Amino acid sequence: MKQLFAILILGLLIFTQNQVNAQDNNNDNSDRWERYRTEKVSFLTTKLDLTPEEAQKFWPVYNQMEKERSATQRKRHELEGQVRDAEENLSNEEMIKLTREHVELGKKEANLAEKYNEEFLKILPPVKVIKLYNAENEFRIHMFRKFRDRNRNEDNT
Structure with a gap:
């Protein structure tokens, strides 16, 4: 019964994630990312051995964390592109601003990790x-x- 419930939750989670992703990603890579996310959910489900109650509380929080983490990672990739071209294309003032944005983004990622660590500790042992x-x-x-x-x-x- 426990396994059946976990499988149902996993299926619901994947369906929900598919719906969110279909709205967020209307490009050619969405299928590849969806397969990646599905495989990740399956992998984590197996490794964590969540009870049905834990799974019900954990997955919405985890999905929200992934969404926020993904947005931050996209910003970091954009910033890394700017950093690569900084020496040739930017003034000293613009480079200083870029270094500060780089540090702020690192802080944001650390704050995100701290926030969700505390959330997970409320849900899981x-x-x-x-x-x-x-x-x-x-x-x-x-x-x-x-x-x-x-x-x-x-x-x-």
Whole structure:
């Protein structure tokens, strides 16, 4: 019964995330990102072994964190592009402003991590919050290896 409930919650979560993503991402990469998100949810669900009650509270908070983290990461990527071109294209005053934006963005990312750490501790036992952080790192490594292996296979064909 517990597994059935977890699967139903996972399905509902994926459906909800699909609806949100369909509205947010109307480009060619949306399918790829959706597969990534679906795989991540499945990976984390397996690693965290959430109870149905925990899952019901955890996933909406986690999805909101991912949305905020994604927005911050997009800003960081934009800023990194500006930094690459700074020496040739910007005045000293503009470069100073850029360095301050870089630092502020780092603070924002740290504040986001702190905020959601506290939210997760309200929902999950500390050991599962630690498992979450470990699982996120494992997932990044998993995806990197998957990408690397796919590229190797394409190079060999």
